[in-house]
Amino acid sequence: TASIYAIANQKGGVGKTTTAVNLAAALAGREHRVLLIDFDAQGSTSRLLREEPASATIADVLLEGAVIESATVTTGRRGLMLMPGDRSMGEYALGDQNVLRSRLAGVMEAYAYVIIDCPPSLEGATLLALLTCDEVIVPVQCEYLALEGLVSLMEAMEGVRRMRDEGPRMRYLLTMFDRRNNLAWEVAREVQGHFGDQVAEAVIPRSVRLAESPGFRRTIFEHDPKGPAAAAYQAFAVEVERRGV
Amino acid sequence: TASIYAIANQKGGVGKTTTAVNLAAALAGREHRVLLIDFDAQGSTSRLLREEPASATIADVLLEGAVIESATVTTGRRGLMLMPGDRSMGEYALGDQNVLRSRLAGVMEAYAYVIIDCPPSLEGATLLALLTCDEVIVPVQCEYLALEGLVSLMEAMEGVRRMRDEGPRMRYLLTMFDRRNNLAWEVAREVQGHFGDQVAEAVIPRSVRLAESPGFRRTIFEHDPKGPAAAAYQAFAVEVERRGV
Ligand SMILES: Nc1ncnc2c1ncn2[C@@H]1O[C@H](COP(=O)(O)OP(=O)(O)OP(=O)(O)O)[C@@H](O)[C@H]1O
Ligand SMILES: Nc1ncnc2c1ncn2[C@@H]1O[C@H](COP(=O)(O)OP(=O)(O)OP(=O)(O)O)[C@@H](O)[C@H]1O
Ligand SMILES: [Mg+2]
Ligand SMILES: [Mg+2]
Numbered sequence: 001t002a003s004i005y006a007i008a009n010q011k012g013g014v015g016k017t018t019t020a021v022n023l024a025a026a027l028a029g030r031e032h033r034v035l036l037i038d039f040d041a042q043g044s045t046s047r048l049l050r051e052e053p054a055s056a057t058i059a060d061v062l063l064e065g066a067v068i069e070s071a072t073v074t075t076g077r078r079g080l081m082l083m084p085g086d087r088s089m090g091e092y093a094l095g096d097q098n099v100l101r102s103r104l105a106g107v108m109e110a111y112a113y114v115i116i117d118c119p120p121s122l123e124g125a126t127l128l129a130l131l132t133c134d135e136v137i138v139p140v141q142c143e144y145l146a147l148e149g150l151v152s153l154m155e156a157m158e159g160v161r162r163m164r165d166e167g168p169r170m171r172y173l174l175t176m177f178d179r180r181n182n183l184a185w186e187v188a189r190e191v192q193g194h195f196g197d198q199v200a201e202a203v204i205p206r207s208v209r210l211a212e213s214p215g216f217r218r219t220i221f222e223h224d225p226k227g228p229a230a231a232a233y234q235a236f237a238v239e240v241e242r243r244g245v
Numbered sequence: 246t247a248s249i250y251a252i253a254n255q256k257g258g259v260g261k262t263t264t265a266v267n268l269a270a271a272l273a274g275r276e277h278r279v280l281l282i283d284f285d286a287q288g289s290t291s292r293l294l295r296e297e298p299a300s301a302t303i304a305d306v307l308l309e310g311a312v313i314e315s316a317t318v319t320t321g322r323r324g325l326m327l328m329p330g331d332r333s334m335g336e337y338a339l340g341d342q343n344v345l346r347s348r349l350a351g352v353m354e355a356y357a358y359v360i361i362d363c364p365p366s367l368e369g370a371t372l373l374a375l376l377t378c379d380e381v382i383v384p385v386q387c388e389y390l391a392l393e394g395l396v397s398l399m400e401a402m403e404g405v406r407r408m409r410d411e412g413p414r415m416r417y418l419l420t421m422f423d424r425r426n427n428l429a430w431e432v433a434r435e436v437q438g439h440f441g442d443q444v445a446e447a448v449i450p451r452s453v454r455l456a457e458s459p460g461f462r463r464t465i466f467e468h469d470p471k472g473p474a475a476a477a478y479q480a481f482a483v484e485v486e487r488r489g490v
Contacts, residue, residue, distance in 0.1 A: 010287065011257070011258070011287065012256070012257015012258040012259070013256070013257040013258010013259060013365075013386070014257070014258060017390065041397070042255065042256070042393070042394055042397055044390050044393055044394070047393060087397070090366075090368060091368065119365075119366075120257035120258075120364075120365040120366075121335075121364075121365075121366065123335060123336065141258070143456045144456065144457065144459045144460035145459050148287070148289055148292060148459075149287055149289070152286070152287055181453055183453065183456055183460070186460075208426055208428065211388045211389065211390075212389065212428050214389045214390050214393075215389035215428070215431075
């Protein structure tokens with residue numbers, strides 16, 4: 001049955017969408033069936049990967065009871081299906097906290113992984129994802145302001161743990177790591193010190209190729225398959241496989 | 246009477262907080278009295294500049310009618326006062342769209358500039374800021390995904406213009422510009438092509454010094470006064486002065 005991952009961090013621009021797309025692509029490339037769900041009203045994940053319009057939106061699934069399949073589209077990549085984002089997700093307010101789990105119940109055998117890209121927030125759609133997932137992957141940009149943001153994330157997770165029996169596991173992924181820059185090493189050391197083995201072994205380097213790839217509507221594996229960023233996301237996918245739920 | 250600027254862009258991590266803090270500091274350094282308001286529930290602006298706790302919060306001002314002065318603190322920098330952010334701003338839903346303008350009425354003669362740092366969203370507190378300000382400063386990171394985010398911002402601004410007689414002016418500021426990188430030039434050309442003279446002449450370079458400065462609780466003028474980032478924010482402050490409302 002599928003493992004559900006939420007990619008979340010209320011700090012903006014830390015690499016949530018980039019991680020959601022490239023982790024999903026790496027897992028699909030390793031012969032798994034993956035469903036990528038775009039909870040961000042900006043819908044950048046969807047624009048990157050989408051092939052054709054869906055007949056229903058995520059909001060139809062959550063609010064009107066439409067089935068998951070009607071809001072799912074192909075991406076042109078084997079094994080990778082997508083539920084595109086929708087502007088109405090920006091105003092989604094949490095209702096029934098089990099709505100996503102019950103909607104996904106019918107497809108849990110069809111996928112090995114469900115990955116949810118969240119907007120930079122801890123409310124609404126993101127809260128639903130935190131209440132639904134088995135594990136939260138938190139991209140942590142190797143910069144000072146991103147470090148400060150972790151405090152409010154940890155407080156929010158305490159709230160989530162009070163709302164559901166067993167809280168999700170946490171996994172912190174260092175992103176945009178520039179080894180020439182002292183600040184990056186300092187932040188990495190701080191994160192390792194705080195979170196110990198909850199920090200992924202893979203570290204995503206700062207890479208212009210990653211920033212370029214959305215412009216070509218490509219994953220990093222299609223844009224720069226032999227580069228360090230593709231290798232890092234590949235290594236992270238192997239870690240996710242190994243630690244499965 | 247004070248000019249009111251909102252620093253907004255729902256795309257995360259594009260340099261809103263960095264621009265709010267350093268523009269406010271540059272204007273205060275040029276002998277203006279500046280009030281910096283932190284509408285972001287993460288409160289990173291406040292942590293950077295704050296000297297002592299306020300007796301009231303922004304939420305008390307907006308929801309309970311507390312006076313602005315009770316929620317304002319010194320920052321240790323001449324001419325620069327701060328209204329710290331508050332976690333409750335994360336759930337703020339727009340009520341009376343004139344509430345901020347009427348609360349500010351009593352201090353509009355005390356300041357030359359009021360600058361509002363917004364969270365990565367277009368709802369709630371950000372919408373209030375867009376309805377209150379004379380001008381919106383939109384930091385645009387020189388990367389592809391930030392470009393896509395401008396489409397939803399422009400749509401949101403059409404909604405704002407329908408809600409108030411005269412919409413705010415728009416000003417786009419290119420940030421994290423790395424001249425060694427083709428992608429940055431491409432994005433800059435695209436933004437200039439779309440927005441013409443609404444694009445600020447000043448361009449903020451990508452600079453490790455800027456990313457480091459929050460860790461020392463310093464503005465860029467205190468951390469690296471002779472560097473390119475300080476010069477760029479100084480030039481932008483001069484542009485804001487010249488174009489004033
Ligand atoms: N490792 C990396 N190296 C260089 N650039 C990166 C890297 N990861 C992401 N980027 C770029 O940084 C910017 C922010 O990344 P992304 O949009 O994935 O973050 P996000 O957390 O999803 O943002 P938001 O908070 O707006 O949802 C994008 O322009 C992206 O292309
Ligand atoms: N010109 C620059 N060069 C290098 N780093 C920068 C620059 N401007 C900002 N930064 C760094 O980039 C990160 C994002 O900037 P910042 O937090 O100001 O963006 P933001 O738009 O306020 O983010 P959020 O959407 O979370 O509110 C921070 O770590 C900041 O220190
Ligand atoms: Mg994103
Ligand atoms: Mg900010």
